[in-house]
Amino acid sequence: MTINGVNMRALMLLVIGLALLLIVFPYAYLPERMRFELAGIVGTPSPEKRLSVPTPSYEAQEESCPPDLLGYRDAIVIEGVSIAAASTCVGDNPYAIAAFVKGTNNVSQETLTRAGLAVDALHKGRDLDGDGDADEIHIRLEIAELNGGSPDSQEPTAQYQLAPGIAPSLWVFVPKTFGMATENFESNQAMPLLRSPSPSIRIEQGDRVLITLENTHYLEHTIHFHGVDHRYVKANGEGSDGVPLSSELPVKAGQSRTYEIQARNTGTSFYHCHVQTQSHLPMGLQGMFIIEENLPNNTLQSMNIGAGQVRVRSQESVRNYDQEYDMHYSDLDSDLNNIVQQTNDPVAIKRWLHGAYNISEGRSNYFMLNGRSFPYTFRESLINVKENQTVRLRVLNAGSEGISLHTHGHKSTATHYDGVRVPEAAQLTRDVFWLASAQRLDLSLRTVDDGVHSYGPGVWMMHDHRGKGITNGGIAPGGNMTAIVYDDYLRDDGWPITQGKDFGQFFDPRFYQRIDSGKAQALSWLLLLRLMLMGGAFGLIIKGAAHFIRDRG
Numbered sequence: 001m002t003i004n005g006v007n008m009r010a011l012m013l014l015v016i017g018l019a020l021l022l023i024v025f026p027y028a029y030l031p032e033r034m035r036f037e038l039a040g041i042v043g044t045p046s047p048e049k050r051l052s053v054p055t056p057s058y059e060a061q062e063e064s065c066p067p068d069l070l071g072y073r074d075a076i077v078i079e080g081v082s083i084a085a086a087s088t089c090v091g092d093n094p095y096a097i098a099a100f101v102k103g104t105n106n107v108s109q110e111t112l113t114r115a116g117l118a119v120d121a122l123h124k125g126r127d128l129d130g131d132g133d134a135d136e137i138h139i140r141l142e143i144a145e146l147n148g149g150s151p152d153s154q155e156p157t158a159q160y161q162l163a164p165g166i167a168p169s170l171w172v173f174v175p176k177t178f179g180m181a182t183e184n185f186e187s188n189q190a191m192p193l194l195r196s197p198s199p200s201i202r203i204e205q206g207d208r209v210l211i212t213l214e215n216t217h218y219l220e221h222t223i224h225f226h227g228v229d230h231r232y233v234k235a236n237g238e239g240s241d242g243v244p245l246s247s248e249l250p251v252k253a254g255q256s257r258t259y260e261i262q263a264r265n266t267g268t269s270f271y272h273c274h275v276q277t278q279s280h281l282p283m284g285l286q287g288m289f290i291i292e293e294n295l296p297n298n299t300l301q302s303m304n305i306g307a308g309q310v311r312v313r314s315q316e317s318v319r320n321y322d323q324e325y326d327m328h329y330s331d332l333d334s335d336l337n338n339i340v341q342q343t344n345d346p347v348a349i350k351r352w353l354h355g356a357y358n359i360s361e362g363r364s365n366y367f368m369l370n371g372r373s374f375p376y377t378f379r380e381s382l383i384n385v386k387e388n389q390t391v392r393l394r395v396l397n398a399g400s401e402g403i404s405l406h407t408h409g410h411k412s413t414a415t416h417y418d419g420v421r422v423p424e425a426a427q428l429t430r431d432v433f434w435l436a437s438a439q440r441l442d443l444s445l446r447t448v449d450d451g452v453h454s455y456g457p458g459v460w461m462m463h464d465h466r467g468k469g470i471t472n473g474g475i476a477p478g479g480n481m482t483a484i485v486y487d488d489y490l491r492d493d494g495w496p497i498t499q500g501k502d503f504g505q506f507f508d509p510r511f512y513q514r515i516d517s518g519k520a521q522a523l524s525w526l527l528l529l530r531l532m533l534m535g536g537a538f539g540l541i542i543k544g545a546a547h548f549i550r551d552r553g
Contacts, residue, residue: 017540089494165509196371198287220250267419409460
């Protein structure tokens with residue numbers, strides 16, 4: 001049927017197809033301006049309508065604070081090293097800590113076996129200045145991939161979760177290990193030494209330090225020591241700044257390179273890969289690098305796996321502080337990080353990471369503290385204190401975005417910025433500090449109840465005050481939330497005694513996937529129906545357009 005030369009059947013097909021497409025097309029995918037104009041026409045849901053939607057129910061799928069079956073939380077002496085108790089409900093392997101203090105070359109095979117470390121992972125040599133501690137340090141780092149793709153399974157390999165059900169792919173520097181990358185033959189969970197972030201490294205001012213990168217990965221990498229006092233070239237003329245554009249060629253897969261450091265100044269610094277930094281750094285190749293004051297008998301914990309509480313502290317820390325914590329903040333864009341789950345072809349991964357992915361169009365959607373997001377941050381990264389203490393917080397923002405670090409119930413004092421001490425007259429005491437990307441900040445947290453430094457005992461939140469920084473993929477609560485917890489508000493197992501919501505719901509992976517347990521199957525069918533209707537709509541539009549083209553042809 002044709003009216004005034006217009007094929008009415010074709011017009012009807014187009015109208016029906018466009019109307020159907022408008023109904024079923026995901027609203028969130030429409031351009032922002034179109035969404036705004038549509039809302040002006042059809043309105044937005046009333047508060048009553050929004051509140052009438054039933055609240056989904058979630059149940060804990062794992063224990064919020066798993067039992068410490070191996071006794072890793074206990075204070076213990078291993079190989080003559082006194083290791084403080086872990087105040088949080090998950091503690092690091094104390095045998096690894098002992099090896100990181102004495103050197104893997106100076107401990108027994110039993111300690112190495114229980115630590116999972118190679119004998120040459122951390123060599124501590126001579127005492128050059130005669131003050132009772134080693135001044136020759138040789139650290140060997142490898143690279144591990146977490147949650148990577150596998151040719152043999154649909155499940156990612158060496159699994160590591162940021163939060164329940166959230167496991168984006170990561171690359172991390174790790175101490176040289178032996179054995180399997182997983183916990184055992186029956187588990188696909190990464191062994192504890194293979195985790196995010198890369199370990200905090202501690203050396204002493206004036207130490208002669210060698211750091212060897214043994215590139216166990218399939219792509220090229222380097223190490224750049226950001227803020228660390230080091231030479232541009234080594235004595236043999238080889239570059240030593242880790243920058244392929246100016247200093248040196250990248251370390252190819254299967255090869256190694258040794259960097260030389262003899263730092264003259266103390267402070268909190270940073271190390272990271274400098275190959276294709278826009279992708280390799282947010283993939284996780286980053287860690288804290290700390291230079292301590294040169295003091296006698298300075299038995300440093302040369303690596304702190306995953307950052308967090310420092311269980312063997314330097315002499316300067318013991319003299320001036322009651323406790324010390326490494327706080328490594330980071331963020332990631334899952335569109336970038338999950339690229340490596342799609343294939344095992346290194347050529348394809350390199351092409352996608354270094355070319356197809358455009359960081360200027362990316363967005364960070366996961367925010368971590370010490371390699372985890374809430375609620376796991378409450379397992380590993382609480383700041384546990386007593387009244388009238390002074391606690392040092394070494395803070396690194398290794399993410400691509402700034403963070404607005406806010407402490408509830410306390411005002412801290414900034415003593416150092418980027419590893420440089422702030423003159424006492426210029427030190428600021430406040431409850432919000434802004435850290436730009438790659439910036440470091442040392443905070444002195446005093447727990448004296450004077451109405452300024454502390455408001456008294458409790459479970460006081462500590463978090464990024466930007467809204468998205470406390471979400472997991474846009475869902476709150478999540479992100480880099482932690483808390484300053486006083487002893488009176490701490491259970492024996494290290495979990496805080498709170499008076500708010502039940503934490504169990506946050507340990508259900510469906511909470512962060514927006515899936516109601518009773519509706520998950522229905523949602524999958526609805527998604528399938530929606531896709532079929534969209535296909536039908538496109539078919540009607542194409543058929544109507546074909547009629548018009550034929551009539552005009």
